[in-house]
Amino acid sequence: MSELRIGIIGTGKNYKSPSAQGYGMAYQHGFAFEALPAGEAKMVACADIVKDNADAYAEKFKIPATGIYTDYNEMLAKEKLDLVSICTWPALHAKMVIETANAKPKGILCEKPMAYTWGDAKAMHARCVENNVKLAFNHQRRYGKPFRMARALIDSGAIGKLQCVQSGVGNLYDYGSHNFDLCNFLNGEQRSKWVLAQIDYRDTTLVFGTHNENQALVQWEYENGVYGMIATGPGGRLIGAHHRAVGTEGIIEIGSSDPVAKDKHLRIRKFSSKDWEYLDTDGEHCHGPNYIERAVVDVVNSLRTGTDSEICSTNALKGTELIFAAWHSSRIHGRVDLPLTALDNALVSMVENGVIHPAVKPK
Numbered sequence: 001m002s003e004l005r006i007g008i009i010g011t012g013k014n015y016k017s018p019s020a021q022g023y024g025m026a027y028q029h030g031f032a033f034e035a036l037p038a039g040e041a042k043m044v045a046c047a048d049i050v051k052d053n054a055d056a057y058a059e060k061f062k063i064p065a066t067g068i069y070t071d072y073n074e075m076l077a078k079e080k081l082d083l084v085s086i087c088t089w090p091a092l093h094a095k096m097v098i099e100t101a102n103a104k105p106k107g108i109l110c111e112k113p114m115a116y117t118w119g120d121a122k123a124m125h126a127r128c129v130e131n132n133v134k135l136a137f138n139h140q141r142r143y144g145k146p147f148r149m150a151r152a153l154i155d156s157g158a159i160g161k162l163q164c165v166q167s168g169v170g171n172l173y174d175y176g177s178h179n180f181d182l183c184n185f186l187n188g189e190q191r192s193k194w195v196l197a198q199i200d201y202r203d204t205t206l207v208f209g210t211h212n213e214n215q216a217l218v219q220w221e222y223e224n225g226v227y228g229m230i231a232t233g234p235g236g237r238l239i240g241a242h243h244r245a246v247g248t249e250g251i252i253e254i255g256s257s258d259p260v261a262k263d264k265h266l267r268i269r270k271f272s273s274k275d276w277e278y279l280d281t282d283g284e285h286c287h288g289p290n291y292i293e294r295a296v297v298d299v300v301n302s303l304r305t306g307t308d309s310e311i312c313s314t315n316a317l318k319g320t321e322l323i324f325a326a327w328h329s330s331r332i333h334g335r336v337d338l339p340l341t342a343l344d345n346a347l348v349s350m351v352e353n354g355v356i357h358p359a360v361k362p363k
Contacts, residue, residue, distance in 0.1 A: 005042060005044045005081050005083070006041050007076070007084050009072045009085065009096055010086060012027070030060065033085075036296065043062075046061075072100075083106060084103075087111050089209050091116045093111070093115050094116070097135065098123065106133065109136050110135070112316070113210075115320075118343050118345070121320045138295055141181075142185045143298070144281075146284060147243070153268060163248060164246040165186045166239045167239060168231050169239075169242050174208065177320070180322045185310075187222055187226050192221065197325075203361055205358070216235075251271075266278070324345065
């Protein structure tokens with residue numbers, strides 16, 4: 001396969017000023033593409049509705065003036081791209097992924113979360129399957145050593161038979177997109193059977209324009225009998241770690257909140273011992289460095305080999321279903337058996353219908 005032609009949708013503003021309005025993820029994708037071996041891929045086009053943003057991005061990554069667009073559909077029609085990165089806000093993902101899939105590049109790498117409704121997430125995946133387009137979502141943290149090493153320990157039987165995977169940080173949607181994905185990763189990409197959840201949403205919290213609850217407690221069961229649990233907001237202290245895996249013979253913690261574990265990102269304790277063993281992750285932690293670079297390598301390799309990347313839409317759907325099922329469980333005050341049939345966004349529905357009344361915080 002010849003050098004891949006890459007286009008970017010949604011260049012965004014300066015990546016050096018991250019906030020809830022943007023993290024400059026298009027730049028992070030760009031740096032990762034630049035890090036690929038020579039001849040693997042080349043950024044040839046970019047699109048942003050703000051031309052100054054597109055111009056700045058093109059200058060940074062040496063994209064020719066002819067490859068700068070304010071209309072991504074025009075870019076898709078003219079550039080014959082092999083791989084398209086979509087780095088816009090979540091509510092825009094479904095429309096952009098579907099329209100990009102209709103242009104039939106070899107692959108799409110989209111930022112997470114997948115979409116703003118469960119129906120849209122399923123539709124994106126279906127259109128890409130229909131058009132033979134490899135769709136991936138940037139759940140890059142699973143490439144980090146703390147998580148890879150933890151998965152290897154679990155698979156080797158270091159803590160006996162896996163019983164439960166847990167997470168105690170963030171929220172269920174924006175940050176939670178990673179957390180559900182990582183729980184699934186630690187349990188070998190198993191599908192889930194049911195979800196039971198309750199949420200609290202007393203203060204309006206918009207991240208990239210999307211509603212995120214303030215606190216949640218979620219339980220679910222996988223088809224292999226392993227349980228999952230996520231606690232967010234103030235209740236995250238219930239877990240006390242970014243992620244934890246509990247087996248019949250011991251515990252693994254990734255990103256423990258224990259002060260003793262400061263700057264030590266992975267530890268294991270057998271039930272037969274009272275002492276933790278701290279494992280060297282070569283300076284890698286729950287967020288990086290270089291995880292997006294590894295995600296891009298995996299996506300590019302998937303296009304060259306015709307296989308699925310680890311962050312393919314099939315895997316992303318499993319975590320995304322848990323997010324929307326958790327919100328739906330809170331809406332119906334009961335357990336949700338999967339597959340999830342409610343195609344909307346239950347959190348947004350509850351806000352718009354006045355079922356919950358988040359207050360707007362004064363600025």
